[in-house]
Amino acid sequence: MEAATSPTPKGASPPLEMPQSVASSDPKIAAQQASDMRNIVRRKLTGYVGFANLPNQWHRKSVRKGFNFNVMVVGESGLGKSTLVNTLFNTSLYPPRERKGPSLDIIPKTVAIQSLSADIEENGVRLRLTVVDTPGFGDFVNNDESWRPIVDNIEQRFDAYLDAENKVNRMNIVDNRVHACVYFLQPTGHSLKPLDIEVMRRLHTKVNLIPVIAKADTLTDEEIAAFKARILADIKYHDIQIFEGPRYELDDDETIAENNEILSKVPFAVVGATAEITSADGRKVRGRRYPWGIIEVDNEEHCDFVKLRQMLIRTHMEELKEHTNNALYENYRSEKLTGMGVAQDPSVFKEVNPAVKQEEERSLHEQKLAKMEAEMKMVFQQKVAEKESKLKQSEEELYARHREMKEQLERQRMELEEKKSRIESGRPLEEKGKRNKFSLR
Structure with a gap:
């Protein structure tokens, strides 16, 4: 593929919209990624490449x-967990359990975690299946902290x-x-119970988390619909x-409709059953027989087992594993390392785009220039203020000198006026001078 920065060239198909593999939280980077995606065009090959x-x-x-x-x-206990697992994978992963009478054994006070692994194969594809069971969950009078062993595991x-x-x-990481x-x-x-x-x-x-309604054959269709609505309302209210x-x-469109x-x-309202029974029309089906009729596990009109199997195995198994690795585990890993004092640099995990990098450097350079300009303006204003203060001080000094000189000239004028009046009156000036001289002593 070739990148294009202009309208689609002649002979090329319209731009190919491709999903982003990594969504950036930075608006600039996200905008650049979207722009890059829009600029990708589809080219036709002239021969087989491989x-x-x-x-x-x-x-x-x-x-x-x-x-x-x-x-x-x-x-x-008693909700059919083992039976449903056997039904999902169509194998006897859990052997049938014999019903025993009352036991005098000491009942454990905590939830015990049990893990069972099995290698199964279908059409040449091998799968290592591990089922983690939680016997004892919810079976005690006091169920406080009963979730702790599950979360710890x-x-x-x-x-x-x-x-x-x-x-x-x-x-070889397992x-x-x-x-x-x-x-x-x-x-x-x-x-939902508390x-x-x-x-x-x-x-x-x-x-x-995948919630299922166990033993759905004990409820009518109307009861199941109402129960589902209440469960979803509780899940939404508690932000689960x-x-x-x-x-x-x-x-x-077909895939979207299937997922919806x-x-x-x-x-999912499910029923588990591994035994085969004969239906009214003579078919061999997996299900349960009741006095009022039979319920088929693999019949979507009877229960949601088929949809659960689709999500869990046939269509979304890889998505479940990817979401565990990319979201749930990464969040736990980040919190764990942060709690241990290991600081993580988000830029290490960020895709490097030269254009975005150049834009970031240009933005940093502009910020630096703006900071320098603000500092220079502040210094200039400070210098101007100092100069104005000095000029004002000089002006006041000149005004004071001007006033002093004016007063001195006024005194001299008055003395000259007095001398003039004495001359005109015929009085001698010497006496005045003597008196002045005498007064100075």
Whole structure:
């Protein structure tokens, strides 16, 4: 591509609008970046070059290396967390649990964090799946600080990744950070409980939060709609940030409509089931059988499981990982280093643009000149004030001398007038002189 500073040349396509990879907080830099984007034009190639094969190269590298995904499930016992995980990934990650009678064992007083990893493969693509479970959450009489072990576990994973980044050898960094947190809500049909609000407020700045209504088959469609509205109102009122898929300028209408449809289902009303049952028309489906009929997990008319799977796995898994790395982890990393007394220079992470750099230097030079001009003007005004003060003082001195000389001339005139009058009257002047002389003694 070539940059153009004039209207689109003949033979070139209209300017290609491309999304910015890094948005600058500086208005001048942002304006310059926008200008650069507008000046990019599309050129036609006269022959095959080969960079069209880049996606294939990335695909081969990714398939060879494999992928990893870490998801945390948070919710009270009995809400079907293990069943939903097995349903999402269509595998028996969690084996069936036997129902036991009352136990005399000591019940733990804190939330225990359990992590389970499994290597799964689909059509030659390998995925290292890690599920972080929180058994015991919300099961106590006093649930104060029950969110603390969950937040500590997320931060410990951030710290481990930060330590790995600071090592000399960073070839094989294992990403154990939590990429998504599926938060299970009890199907009460009312609103969020204080415990749910407090936990989500503690989590939303550290992990991608995805709320789901567990066991949605216990509510009617009308109850689910009203419950969703109350949940969203509580989330908005308490300023809780939940994950929303990113929007790109180059997305086509179909992709935009699909993303909007997914977002319209949040919080997802889900039902989990791994067993296959036979429907009324003879189909084998995953679902649950009730006296009044069956509920199909993969039927969008019955629940929102398909939309949850789309967001979590099929369409937004990479976005979840990127948002964790670029936003959530970076914020935690900056706060951590700042708390340790490590000052960070934002200019290190800023894209260097020669034109913007020149504009900044010109602005600094103009500010320096303006400062020098103000200082020179101040000195000039001070000199003028001093000169005016001296001139005023000289003027006063001259006026005083003029007045003194005028008074002296007046005295001399009066003496001459007196002498004249004496001469005219015939009185001798010597006596006057003698008297004057005598008086002087």
